[in-house]
Amino acid sequence: xxxxxxxxxxxxxxxxxxxxxxxxxxxxxxxxxxxxxxxxxxxxxxxxxxxxxxxxxxxxxxxxxxxxxxxxxxxxxxxxxxxxxxxxxxxxxxxxxxxxxxxxxxxxxxxx
Amino acid sequence: xxxxxxxxxxxxxxxxxxxxxxxxxxxxxxxxxxxxxxxxxxxxxxxxxxxxxxxxxxxxxxxxxxxxxxxxxxxxxxxxxxxxxxxxxxxxxxxxxxxxxxxxxxxxxxxxx
Numbered sequence: 001x002x003x004x005x006x007x008x009x010x011x012x013x014x015x016x017x018x019x020x021x022x023x024x025x026x027x028x029x030x031x032x033x034x035x036x037x038x039x040x041x042x043x044x045x046x047x048x049x050x051x052x053x054x055x056x057x058x059x060x061x062x063x064x065x066x067x068x069x070x071x072x073x074x075x076x077x078x079x080x081x082x083x084x085x086x087x088x089x090x091x092x093x094x095x096x097x098x099x100x101x102x103x104x105x106x107x108x109x110x111x112x
Numbered sequence: 113x114x115x116x117x118x119x120x121x122x123x124x125x126x127x128x129x130x131x132x133x134x135x136x137x138x139x140x141x142x143x144x145x146x147x148x149x150x151x152x153x154x155x156x157x158x159x160x161x162x163x164x165x166x167x168x169x170x171x172x173x174x175x176x177x178x179x180x181x182x183x184x185x186x187x188x189x190x191x192x193x194x195x196x197x198x199x200x201x202x203x204x205x206x207x208x209x210x211x212x213x214x215x216x217x218x219x220x221x222x223x224x225x
Contacts, residue, residue: 031212032212032213034212034213034214036216041219041221042218042219043116043202043216043217043218043219044155044202044216045216046213046214046215046216049212049213089154093212099145099157099160099170099171100155100157100212100214102154102155103154104152104154105154
């Protein structure tokens with residue numbers, strides 16, 4: 001069945017460095033891919049999405065890359081800050097479906 | 113900005129009690145969702161609604177029901193709470209005409225003793 005997974009459960013980076021969080025997906029029919037950030041005790045926060053006909057999209061300090069050939073999605077965070085510490089997870093949705101398929105999440109830790 | 117509010121941040125109930133979790137949105141969106149989130153299991157869809165009085169089962173509807181009498185409010189009901197329903201409950205909305213991203217409320221941490 002369809003699944004969205006993450007390569008690494010935890011990621012530690014130095015403050016100021018760039019972070020790259022990866023995600024693999026299996027449903028080639030997905031229309032959109034979304035990245036969420038979830039801080040402890042809070043609901044998931046929408047960060048950025050990308051349509052399946054795009055391969056790159058940039059937001060404020062974040063870039064999402066989509067490689068449909070290998071069914072891989074990544075989130076790049078530039079100049080990581082302490083406030084970026086959270087669990088990040090990807091999700092996908094395909095045409096006609098109402099529900100998102102979520103990955104398990106990667107915990108990003110920022111070292112001072 | 114999309115705003116989703118949930119009635120309680122923390123809730124403690126006893127086994128067998130009837131529990132109501134409320135979700136309210138302020139932008140007239142059709143699509144609303146209820147999830148639960150558990151360590152190691154991620155987010156799982158319980159029910160969703162795409163209009164007033166309309167509802168669809170998600171992946172884990174057993175032990176739950178929902179109500180949507182008004183567009184802005186989507187309620188999750190635990191008819192007889194059990195300890196295995198201790199979880200974080202998250203409401204989400206999906207704005208009409210957007211790519212598919214859902215916007216979540218702050219969550220309700222429910223403990224059933």
